[in-house]
Amino acid sequence: MANKINGMVEKRGSGLWLTHVFMVFGVLIIFFPIWLAFVASTVTQPEIVKPPMPLWPGDQLWENYSKALVSGINVPVSTMLVNSFVMAISIAVGKIIISLLSAFAIVYFRFPGRNFFFWMIFLTLMLPVEVRIVPTYEVVASFGMLNSYSGLIFPLIASATATFLFRQFFLTIPDELAEASRVDGASPMRFFWDIVLPMSRTNIAALFVILFIYGWNQYLWPLLITTEPEMNTIVMGIKQMFPSGDDVADWPVIMATSILAMIPPVIVVVGMQRLFIRGLVDSEK
Amino acid sequence: MNQRVTFRGWWLPILLIAPQVIISAVFFFYPAGQAIWQSLFIPDPFGLSSVFVGLGNFEFLFSDKFYRASFVTTAVFSILVTLCSMIPALFLAVMADRLIKGSGTYRTMLIWPYAVAPAIAGVLWLFMFNTRVGVVSWYLGQLGYDWNHVLNGGEAMGLVVVASAWGRISYNFLFFLAALQAVPRSVIEAAAIDGARFWKRFWTVVLPLLSPTAFFLLVVNIVYSFFETFGVIHTITSGGPQQSTTILVYKVFADGFVGQDLGSSAAQSVILLFVVGLLTIIQFKYIEKKVHY
């Protein structure tokens, strides 16, 4: 018996280098587009326009990035970065607050219309922005919210997924805690602040990571409602950097912008890997 | 759940739930209702007048062979994206799972693309395959293959599929790896003792255990390719050539915001509403099942 198990372990050992080869190969392929974008962001336009472009970084890194950040093509990339940060953080924070409150209401109260509201929130899952694209645009326009942060944020801020996640979590909080705080005469909001919120910390953090990336990577919605370059977010702004046909695209600057656009979410994902994975698994999406 | 301790009062919970309900009503339900209403009219682009046409918009759509083709395009696209993202992810996860050391490093390297927005992914892949400056298309040209996704529908489809699947590989990899690591060692060892070789073990023992995860990912990836790949298509092909990469969601946008045909766009929204409803039901059926499991 022991021999056989040893044999198995050996077998694992012998294939190990091959496994590493596969993994490295996989990583390289997956990484290649990003590498190429990085290289393109460090060379000059003529080097790119006369194919094949180099595969090793050049010496224009500073020039290209500062050109992108300071002047950009339609608008400085730094402006777009600020817009993206405001949007992503507000969406993440807003979704968490709104969902926490509504989940709290649904779990800890019996009130008229509770079931109705619960189903209403549930049904929003069935209404992604794509199926109501023109009317939602009109609603936002009629509020005068085109080219505004509120227009970017509010229509994306309701989240059934987060609400269900918190509801699911609240249901696991022992009943005794609520009972005790009720006996003590504490108000529901005190219970929320002192017990529920601290207990949800990890969930909130995990969800924040996911929602930040969700907000950062929005494309269609900003594309519709930000017509002023100054309100463009970086992810949708890149497409606007391509000329309308008459000129050659300024690839080094566009690629520098692409790299800048992926840095914040990558930092979040890689830096908070454990929270991120937890958030993914929790939210099932 | 019904026996839970609850607090008294009705105005506080209403207040707490109000933000979510108001936002849902204003930005979800009202526009969805509007979409249904507008689908019965042909308005002029400027919103100055509109003509009631009953179900005319739907008739127009279903008599348009490009709209019907768009269903097929969407199906083909979704299936390809799902396969192209799940199979490499599974392979990489199996490899990573074999490694006792270093799998964390690989994982860190592999989750990068997940953070890259679909639209950015589109720009990166467009750059590689650009007919004028693209590195890959240039080398293909050296090999005698004339890459031109601007004219060739098949190549355009291939490119948007790969660009869409790319970021999803990370996502699927994480789920597969987690599932693999949850497979009890004893099961594998038992199979190993029976003398099963690695791939045989994988097919007969491990894969069945992965099937709930695989099915979950299947559904999630299909939903993803339906609704979240807009950025990829918009940046790479804008639905072309000859609408060969126009998926349903792209067409709603193109007809509504590019074509200014609001009636048709609204009717398409209504049709999509049914599609989403169906997908959501499937998704939840599954999640419910998993809870029991």
Place this chain on the structure above:
Amino acid sequence: MYTNFRFAIFKFVSLNMQSQKVNLVTPFFTFKNKKRAEVKFFWLLFLTKHLDGCKGEKNMKKYLAGMLIAATLYSPVSVAEPTEVHFWHAFTGRLGELVAAQVDDFNASQSDYKVVQTHKGNYSETLNSGIAAFRANEQPHILMVFEVGTASMMAARGAVRPMHEVMKLSGAEFDQDAYIGAVKGYYTSTEGDMLSLPFNASTPVLWVNRDAMAAAGVDPDTDLSTWQSVGTALTALKAGGEECPLVTAWQSWIHLENFSAYHDVPFATKDNGFAGLDTELTLNGPAQVAHLSAMGQWAKDGKFIYTGRRNEGGANFRAGECALFTESSAGYAGIKKEAEFDFEVRPLPYWKGVGNSPQNTIIGGASLWVMEGHSDAEYKGAGEFLSYLSSTDVQAQWHQDTGYLPITAEAGDATRASGFYAANPGTEVAVLQMTANKPTANSNGLRLGSYDQIRGIIDEELEAIWSGDKSAQEAMDSAKERGDALLRRFESANR
């Protein structure tokens, strides 16, 4: 302008920003002075209170939404400034620089008005942002609309203010007779009133890279007046090692719309749409199909290189990569600036013996439309600006810089008098080609609804020919069928 805002509830999100143009402080749920806003959301009023701010002014606004969202906004104090006139256009590159220069010059010439020019993407994108902005009540004063959007703009009576009315209101100098008939005709109502300013009108010509011709062993002076002789030249170019013998911009405009006019064959029934909305496409006629078949064959043989639907080919030609280029006469600005080779302008080729060729070509480019919904003071400013753009000096300079047609006879005369045509051979080709014959019903231009979308369809079908997926006949039959469906929709929406 300095703005500071904070989300009361999102305590930690606190930002200070500076912006020149956009009010980064955006009120939560504020209604602006909008005609249609109120109609839609009465029911929301119970949960929102609002204080109106004058449009364009940044007054202090305060707003509380529900119990949760509280935002306090501080907006900058407004300063008396000249009346702003917003102008959206579709120019980038050299043309973009020239427009910016004109605007700067106008702004410097007086102090009452300030024109703010914004690039809104390509022609289609500019039109679409204009339409979307109108629906949202954020429309600019002046919108550049390319020629194929003309029918849509004409049908949108409540959305545009006809140019002749604007000029009357503004009191600026305006004489309709000063404009050249062939240019003006496209944008004139059946009553003879000018509806928009034909700011940039051009017509397609053949651009020749003489160096590339010579390099491939083809005499640069060889006859290229007919497609027959071009075909011969393409074969010779290809044989001489030229990798890009022919490239085109704006394929539908040049190889179908202008082709039809030039050969005096109908593009659509009802005088190409001038005589009524119940028009049908006839672009699948034998003349068009024969031309496209030849082009398709050239594409297959590598003699015609397809680069894109708009002006993508311009980059290849300017870089010296292509020998022949069918493109608007307005390619002049960019080609002159960038081309490092000897180039020449020739008339657009025609098929000898087909139709009544050569008839005359039609215009393309864009005109400037004034949008509804602004104040009289702003219309005055818009009128002044349009008048400035039409003035002889500005027009003559524009014509000489860009290759766009002079829109007034005076500007043309001034150019000739200055000796520009003599010094720059070929620059007059476009003018002569367009005014060669008295226009027929087939060569007056097009007036088709939803034509931007129809052109998209035509582009798709042409691409199918170039890639060899469809024969020219199949593709044009399909284009007719699909285009007619859109024409019928346009007809029913504008009945």
